[in-house]
Amino acid sequence: MRGAVFLAVLVAAAALGAAAAAAGEGRPAAVEVDPRWRFPSRRLRDAYVALQTWKRQAIFSDPRNLTADWVGPGVCNYTGVYCAPLPTGPRSRGGGELAVAGVDLNHGDIAGFLPPELGLLADLALLHLNSNRFCGVLPPTLRRLRLLHELDLSNNRFVGPFPDVVLDLPALRFLDLRFNDFEGPVPARLFDRPLDAIFLNHNRLRFQLPDNIGNSPASVVVLAHNSFASSAC
Numbered sequence: 001m002r003g004a005v006f007l008a009v010l011v012a013a014a015a016l017g018a019a020a021a022a023a024g025e026g027r028p029a030a031v032e033v034d035p036r037w038r039f040p041s042r043r044l045r046d047a048y049v050a051l052q053t054w055k056r057q058a059i060f061s062d063p064r065n066l067t068a069d070w071v072g073p074g075v076c077n078y079t080g081v082y083c084a085p086l087p088t089g090p091r092s093r094g095g096g097e098l099a100v101a102g103v104d105l106n107h108g109d110i111a112g113f114l115p116p117e118l119g120l121l122a123d124l125a126l127l128h129l130n131s132n133r134f135c136g137v138l139p140p141t142l143r144r145l146r147l148l149h150e151l152d153l154s155n156n157r158f159v160g161p162f163p164d165v166v167l168d169l170p171a172l173r174f175l176d177l178r179f180n181d182f183e184g185p186v187p188a189r190l191f192d193r194p195l196d197a198i199f200l201n202h203n204r205l206r207f208q209l210p211d212n213i214g215n216s217p218a219s220v221v222v223l224a225h226n227s228f229a230s231s232a233c
Contacts (some may be wrong), residue, residue, distance in 0.1 A: 022105040031056065031117075037073045040098060043123060044083075047075045047100040050120040059112035061133070066108045080105045086123060099123035106152070107131040119144040126150040130176070133157055150174040154199065162186050162205065167193060178202050178222065191216040201225050 031052040039045040055067045062068070066079050076083035082102035111133035116118055119141025126149060135157040142148075142165045149171050156178040166175055168187060176199040186200065188210035191231075198221045205226040 013017075034073075039073055043097065043099045044073075044075055046120040046122070048073055050115075050117045051075055051078065051081065052102075053115050054112075058115040059110055061109075061111040065108050066105055066110065070076040075100060077123060080108075102126040102128075104128040105132065111135075114139055114142075116141040118142060121145065122147075124148055125171075126152075128152045129156065130154040131156075135159065138163040139163055140165055142166075145169060147171050152176040153180065155179040157181060159183075162190075166190075173197070175199065188212055196220075198222070 032051050033045065033048065039048065051070055054104065055070050059067060066141065068079075070078045070081075075081055081100055082104065083098050084101040086099050086112045087099050089148075100125060102125055103121070104126070106128050107130070109132060113134060113167035116139040118139065122144050124145050125147050127145075128150065130152045131154070131222055133156065134153070137160040138153075138158065146169070148169050151166060151169070151172060151174065154176045155178070158177075160182065161184040162182055163177070164187060166172060166177075167187060173194065173196045175195055178199040181204055182200075183204035183206070185207040186205055190198070191210060191213045192215050195216065195218045198216065198218050201222045201224040203226055205228070207226075207228050209228055
């Protein structure tokens with residue numbers, strides 16, 4: 001009976017995550033900002049909205065209380081949130097301005113899903129969420145993360161087809177999706193992306209090894225514990 005109840009909760013959470021992602025980029029923010037607060041920049045205000053929406057609307061369980069201090073406008077002081085000045089240069093926007101550059105909640109055992117508002121973290125360079133209980137599908141708004149360099153979603157409960165959104169991240173170099181429940185084919189163009197590492201093992205992916213797999217510059221590509229074959233088979 002316990003197993004059946006847990007499974008029902010998991011399925012409902014996954015459905016909620018999928019529904020939130022499908023709501024699209026135009027969905028109104030779930031968090032209101034106190035008008036008395038003054039943020040150093042629009043970037044940090046957007047980060048507040050993103051992180052508070054995640055905490056209040058999309059995290060169901062946080063047994064290690066990693067998000068307990070996610071309170072108030074000082075997002076750079078939140079546990080697992082790292083800020084850094086934006087790069088300066090002739091083509092940079094907001095050079096030197098403080099922004100949220102990383103979120104690391106590894107090994108938090110957190111249950112929930114990824115809300116569309118995470119797309120507001122437009123300056124994020126790394127997102128590390130391994131060894132949690134996040135479920136559902138990845139929101140398409142993640143394609144706004146044009147500076148994202150490392151994406152580690154391993155050892156969670158994400159579902160659905162291969163998340164094509166990762167193919168639209170121009171700065172991405174490290175991709176770790178292992179130990180989830182992604183299924184179906186893997187787009188061949190993944191192996192044309194300038195990735196240094198690709199981990200897809202221990203999912204439910206079913207695909208033929210594409211002819212362009214040798215195009216990948218990655219120093220490591222791990223596909224074990226899926227169903228795959230050579231295109232010559």
